[in-house]
Amino acid sequence: MRLMTPSGPNAMAKAPTITRSHGMRGFLAAFLCLTAILFTSIIAPKDASARTYTAMVIDGDSGEVLHEYRPDHKVYPASLTKIMTLYMVFDALEHGKVSLSTRMKVSKRAWGQAPSKLGLKPGETITVKDAILALVTKSANDIAVVVAEHLGGTEVKFAQMMTSEARRIGMKRTTFRNASGLPNRGQMSTARDMIQLAIALRKNYGSYYHYFATQKFRFGNRTYGNHNNLLASYYGTDGIKTGYINASGFNLVASVNRNGKRLIGVVFGGRTARTRDDQMKKLLDRAYIKLTKEGEITVPRPRISPDDKILPADAQLLIAKRETMREAEQPGRIDTQTVVTRLKPATRSGWAIQVGAFSDQRRAQEAVLAAARTAPDVLRLTRATVEQQASGTGIVYRARLLGFDGETEARAACAALRRENLACIPVNSDDAG
Numbered sequence: 001m002r003l004m005t006p007s008g009p010n011a012m013a014k015a016p017t018i019t020r021s022h023g024m025r026g027f028l029a030a031f032l033c034l035t036a037i038l039f040t041s042i043i044a045p046k047d048a049s050a051r052t053y054t055a056m057v058i059d060g061d062s063g064e065v066l067h068e069y070r071p072d073h074k075v076y077p078a079s080l081t082k083i084m085t086l087y088m089v090f091d092a093l094e095h096g097k098v099s100l101s102t103r104m105k106v107s108k109r110a111w112g113q114a115p116s117k118l119g120l121k122p123g124e125t126i127t128v129k130d131a132i133l134a135l136v137t138k139s140a141n142d143i144a145v146v147v148a149e150h151l152g153g154t155e156v157k158f159a160q161m162m163t164s165e166a167r168r169i170g171m172k173r174t175t176f177r178n179a180s181g182l183p184n185r186g187q188m189s190t191a192r193d194m195i196q197l198a199i200a201l202r203k204n205y206g207s208y209y210h211y212f213a214t215q216k217f218r219f220g221n222r223t224y225g226n227h228n229n230l231l232a233s234y235y236g237t238d239g240i241k242t243g244y245i246n247a248s249g250f251n252l253v254a255s256v257n258r259n260g261k262r263l264i265g266v267v268f269g270g271r272t273a274r275t276r277d278d279q280m281k282k283l284l285d286r287a288y289i290k291l292t293k294e295g296e297i298t299v300p301r302p303r304i305s306p307d308d309k310i311l312p313a314d315a316q317l318l319i320a321k322r323e324t325m326r327e328a329e330q331p332g333r334i335d336t337q338t339v340v341t342r343l344k345p346a347t348r349s350g351w352a353i354q355v356g357a358f359s360d361q362r363r364a365q366e367a368v369l370a371a372a373r374t375a376p377d378v379l380r381l382t383r384a385t386v387e388q389q390a391s392g393t394g395i396v397y398r399a400r401l402l403g404f405d406g407e408t409e410a411r412a413a414c415a416a417l418r419r420e421n422l423a424c425i426p427v428n429s430d431d432a433g
Helices: 011-043 078-094 128-138 141-152 155-168 191-213 273-293 313-329 361-374 407-419
Strands: 054-059 065-069 103-105 125-127 216-219 222-225 237-245 249-258 261-270 351-358 383-391 394-404 425-428
Touching (some): 065 273, 078 128, 078 141, 078 155, 103 141, 128 141, 249 273, 261 273, 351 361, 394 407
Antiparallel strands (some): 237 249, 249 261
16 A cells, blocks of 8 residues: 655645644543543552541440541551451461461562561571561561461462451451552451451450560561550550551551550551551540549559558559659659659669660650569569669660569569560669669
8 A cells, every 4th residue: 555645736735634633643642641540540549648537446345435537437457457367366376276386488479578577588487476476566568478378378368268257256347358458459447347356356365465565576686666656655555556558547556454444446547657646645545534534434542551562553653653743843853763652662682673764754654564564473572663864865764673582583584574575684773773
């Protein structure tokens, strides 16, 4: 076929027609490109500008809803997914399918997961206990796949198992597509469903719940901190997990036990980790105030008995807070103080254990309570203390437990805490001043 080119008197007249044709083609190309972009935006996960805020707080004992905002709106759970992954691990432990020492192999697919991850190479193995701690603290995506493949054969099959179990425990609007929470359009949940999961976990596998209070996890030559900042910054927090992907924003499920009253809260869609945490604290504070006004919480008024018995850690924390308030009202009253009132005469040995030194007083108080919760049998006769001391960089708050009968007993207590991944060093309190 011979191509014809315009010539003769009509050539100039036809030229504009050819120009318009190219213009139309360009317009059609641009239109199709725009259509493709719009279509992609419809089926792809929402971006940061479209994140949805939802929240819910309940009384963990009665189930009463104390706050809710769009609790049934479907959102991306992100790494809150790993709570369900851990639920499945605890189920396998309970039914004898695995033990804490069972070693699970890392596949090439697990190794190839996006961060956050431990970075184990294909062919390496990890114990079930270390996998639990890696999921709780580091929120390791590679280890989530290791667990999924060990328990389900494939991650796809494991996700189906997760969804089936979710339905069984009352998570009506949740669907899982993977074990990690990495982006997937079909993986959705709600604030109410996450509350339901937290309730079921404590009810069915409460003996494993203490893992969620782990603040540090040492693996190989590295130590990983827990992403749940409330463990160290909000009194009474004992779990459970954070989550984040760009499409969901910053998410958190938190469980708090204060004065014998447990609250469970969920926040989805925080702009930053800090604003999410602040929002959760605000909601929990309001819930506790509401319960106090309704007479459901009685704040204890600790007194030192004539025979100088040790008060519970919770009562000691109340004393610490009152001492702190008095110090704020009368600045400079004490230069270097023991914040918690001395409730027991010092032993002759002068030995203590230190579970942390912090620039923030509340974190020091939380560290003392965390230690007391972790090893109550070992620490029941000790005296909790948070000591304020000036240093070259400012004020340091030392979290200590005093009253050990010699260095050997102090070292044994530290060993018990280290086994639960809590930092601890024995100290001679005579050297502390």
